[in-house]
């Protein structure tokens with residue numbers, strides 16, 4: 001597999017933290033922290049999106065095998081708002097509420113199987129972007145390639161012309177880093 005000859009200037013995934021982690025939990029954590037990070041700069045109520053905050057939080061809990069009670073879901077969402085959205089999302093078939101058999105006042109909430117499947121699909125595929133990597137597809141000659149916006153190490157970069165798998169995101173990152181390092185080292189060399 002040839003290493004891409006050009007990486008500088010490529011439009012990266014829209015949430016740049018996303019592809020640094022290899023696992024799905026890392027990816028969800030990155031999405032959550034990117035949203036929190038925004039609140040350091042702007043009033044967070046400008047971007048209120050409680051349904052998504054709740055889905056992300058419950059996805060993380062599911063991937064980590066943790067149970068979450070309705071009173072501790074999505075720290076970023078005010079509790080009364082969270083409870084209202086939990087009911088709406090449950091009506092949509094995305095969440096299930098389970099009463100704690102030991103403490104009847106406590107209710108756990110979890111993603112349904114279909115919501116879990118959709119979230120996993122979202123994390124693996126997501127939307128994609130086209131870019132050029134300074135080479136052409138051997139099969140069809142296209143110079144355009146496609147990578148998912150939420151690429152993880154195992155995601156494939158494919159040919160935009162024929163759909164051929166070109167290389168994994170991990171292989172691309174490694175290659176791109178080598179090229180960038182070489183260019184950087186060259187700049188650091190002292191002029192004679």
Ligand SMILES: [Zn+2]
Nearest residue numbers: 137140159162
């Ligand atoms: Zn092709």
